[in-house]
Amino acid sequence: MTISVRGANKRYGDFAALDNVSLEIPDGSLTALLGPSGSGKSTLLRSIAGLDELDSGVITISGDDVTGLSPQKRDIGFVFQHYAAFKHMTVRDNVAFGLKIRKRPKSEITARVDELLEVVGLTGFQTRYPAQLSGGQRQRMALARALAVDPQVLLLDEPFGALDAKVREDLRRWLRRLHDEVNVTTVLVTHDQAEALDIADRIAVLNRGRLEQVGSPDDLYERPANEFVMSFLGSVSRLNGALVRPHDIRLGRTPDLALETADPASAQAGVLKARVDRVVRLGFEVRVELTASSSGESFIAQITRGDAEALGLREGDEIFARVTHVPETGLISV
Numbered sequence: 001m002t003i004s005v006r007g008a009n010k011r012y013g014d015f016a017a018l019d020n021v022s023l024e025i026p027d028g029s030l031t032a033l034l035g036p037s038g039s040g041k042s043t044l045l046r047s048i049a050g051l052d053e054l055d056s057g058v059i060t061i062s063g064d065d066v067t068g069l070s071p072q073k074r075d076i077g078f079v080f081q082h083y084a085a086f087k088h089m090t091v092r093d094n095v096a097f098g099l100k101i102r103k104r105p106k107s108e109i110t111a112r113v114d115e116l117l118e119v120v121g122l123t124g125f126q127t128r129y130p131a132q133l134s135g136g137q138r139q140r141m142a143l144a145r146a147l148a149v150d151p152q153v154l155l156l157d158e159p160f161g162a163l164d165a166k167v168r169e170d171l172r173r174w175l176r177r178l179h180d181e182v183n184v185t186t187v188l189v190t191h192d193q194a195e196a197l198d199i200a201d202r203i204a205v206l207n208r209g210r211l212e213q214v215g216s217p218d219d220l221y222e223r224p225a226n227e228f229v230m231s232f233l234g235s236v237s238r239l240n241g242a243l244v245r246p247h248d249i250r251l252g253r254t255p256d257l258a259l260e261t262a263d264p265a266s267a268q269a270g271v272l273k274a275r276v277d278r279v280v281r282l283g284f285e286v287r288v289e290l291t292a293s294s295s296g297e298s299f300i301a302q303i304t305r306g307d308a309e310a311l312g313l314r315e316g317d318e319i320f321a322r323v324t325h326v327p328e329t330g331l332i333s334v
């Protein structure tokens with residue numbers, strides 16, 4: 001079901017939580033709403049759900065205007081970060097809840113709940129209570145509950161926010177696979193760019209209530225609309241009039257650093273002399289913090305451990321750096 005938001009505005013007093021936001025969410029997509037804290041992600045999601053009322057603007061689902069409809073009439077499954085499970089109910093009863101209030105036949109409920117528990121990997125947990133589950137298992141139960149009533153749309157507000165990094169990563173991979181199986185149009189709120197790049201097929205970047213850019217992860221990475229989008233997707237340094245990512249810098253002991261790509265931006269940045277301020281090992285990679293000798297600009301390069309060892313980098317060393325790639329929009333006036 002395609003979701004369309006047109007001209008959405010929402011103010012709290014003088015403050016614009018949503019400032020003329022228009023966005024198409026394609027049928028069957030997994031779209032991430034990405035932005036810093038307070039950028040309006042949850043407000044947009046809650047407006048799609050019907051939990052917040054817009055001051056102006058129109059929301060349609062599959063062409064039908066749902067702007068004035070209550071959440072119950074929108075046919076939406078919703079999962080929040082701090083999921084409120086019914087503590088006194090078993091996993092089975094939690095998942096069956098929506099079907100029971102819709103008065104579906106018992107046999108249908110049992111079959112559907114079993115099927116969903118299998119999908120979310122909780123077969124065998126039917127008779128447990130929420131307190132007897134891990135955080136990740138509880139979130140999967142929440143997803144099964146949201147999916148039980150066959151919603152047209154699944155809305156997830158930081159569903160893995162409270163979990164530790166490893167579980168988060170496992171769950172998002174799992175969610176991606178689940179989405180590919182059930183194909184329900186899904187909108188996920190996150191402030192974590194790695195999470196958005198990892199699982200979404202479309203990302204909408206919000207900043208101060210405005211939509212900065214919407215596109216595929218590749219679009220955003222290769223053709224960021226502006227400096228905000230580029231720096232929100234990962235760390236960026238300003239160097240010789242360009243915005244440069246740490247992986248797009250090559251380091252060497254001599255200035256004859258070959259340039260493989262011919263994009264004009266990287267040519268403009270050229271080869272420069274720099275001082276090594278710090279060398280930080282990050283697992284398989286090494287982050288090198290540098291200062292350009294001529295301009296005094298600080299920048300960061302991220303290189304492999306092998307390259308770092310071959311170069312024998314030490315703090316205080318004078319070395320050479322070459323920018324190998326700058327996205328089209330990464331050129332700035334100095």
Ligand SMILES: Nc1ncnc2c1ncn2[C@@H]1O[C@H](COP(=O)(O)OP(=O)(O)OP(=O)(O)O)[C@@H](O)[C@H]1O
Pocket residue numbers: 012016017035036037038039040041042043044191
């Ligand atoms: N009920 C409210 N009353 C007043 N201001 C509100 C209300 N709800 C949200 N806001 C404000 O609107 C802005 C957008 O909030 P929203 O929750 O949409 O942001 P968010 O991008 O989801 O942030 P976070 O990642 O921190 O949850 C924030 O500055 C918030 O303080």
